[in-house]
Structure formats: C-alpha cells, structure tokens
Amino acid sequence: MALKEQxxxxxxxxxxxxxxxAKNTINLARAAIKQYEVDNREELDDAxxxxxxxxxxxxxxxxxxxxxxxxxxxxxxxYNKEIEVLNRYLPEQLSKEKLEEIVKETAASLGIxxxxxxxxxxxxxxxxxxKGLADGNLVKEVVMEFxx
Numbered sequence: 001m002a003l004k005e006q007x008x009x010x011x012x013x014x015x016x017x018x019x020x021x022a023k024n025t026i027n028l029a030r031a032a033i034k035q036y037e038v039d040n041r042e043e044l045d046d047a048x049x050x051x052x053x054x055x056x057x058x059x060x061x062x063x064x065x066x067x068x069x070x071x072x073x074x075x076x077x078x079y080n081k082e083i084e085v086l087n088r089y090l091p092e093q094l095s096k097e098k099l100e101e102i103v104k105e106t107a108a109s110l111g112i113x114x115x116x117x118x119x120x121x122x123x124x125x126x127x128x129x130x131k132g133l134a135d136g137n138l139v140k141e142v143v144m145e146f147x148x
C-alpha cells in the first residue's frame with residue numbers, strides 16, 4: 001500500500017477510534033502533502049512524502065526545546081505524541097554506530113582524514129547517502145567527531 005493510502009486508512013481508523021491526537025496529526029501531515037502537490041503541480045511518490053513527514057517531525061522536535069524552556073509540559077507531551085504518530089510512517093532511523101561507519105567509508109572514499117575545514121566536503125556526500133534515514137543534527141555531530 002502506498003504511503004498516501006496508508007495515511008488515509010489510518011486517518012479513518014483514528015476517526016473511528018476517536019483518537020484525536022492521531023487524527024489531527026495525520027490530517028495535518030496530509031494537508032502538508034496536498035499543499036506541496038498543489039504548489040508544485042506534481043504528484044508525490046513515497047520518497048517525497050517521507051521527506052515532507054520528516055520535515056513535520058523536525059518542526060515538532062525544534063519546538064520541543066522552546067516548550068521546555070517555557071515550562072509547557074502539556075505541549076511537550078502533545079508534541080511527543082505527534083512525533084510518535086509521524087514516526088510510524090518514516091523508515092527506521094540509523095543508529096549512531098551505523099552512521100559512524102558510513103561517515104568513515106565516505107571519508108575514506110573522498111580521501112579525507114580529518115580537519116574541520118573538510119566539514120562541507122564530507123557533510124554533503126554523507127547527507128546524500130542517509131537522507132531520510134538519519135537526523136541532520138546527529139549526522140553533523142558524528143561528522144564533527146570524526147573530523148576532530
């Protein structure tokens with residue numbers, strides 16, 4: 001089943017189960033997908049949908065720090081539940097160990113042994129390999145550790 005149909009089916013299930021968090025989260029994700037399709041006049045495939053869902057998760061994770069500073073535990077809980085719902089549709093994220101392995105392989109193939117000046121040279125190819133499979137901040141952290 002394509003991801004778009006899966007979202008629709010899960011939206012219907014959430015409505016039947018009266019699961020407000022799942023219903024609202026899936027509805028917002030579907031709206032973001034539809035908005036992209038209308039704006040760009042193109043039908044998204046599963047990879048495009050995963051990219052949009054990843055952005056939705058990133059937006060929510062970025063907001064978590066602000067809610068924590070403000071002491072808004074109610075919003076923290078709600079956003080964590082929304083992230084949990086969206087993560088059901090994303091591919092499993094790479095572990096830090098697997099990511100370190102990919103960084104080492106990529107650096108070896110590019111002839112990079114270290115030095116912070118090589119950050120940009122290494123980040124681009126690594127992000128190309130792990131797009132959608134790892135959080136950009138984690139990738140940056142692993143690359144920085146490797147280059148240090």
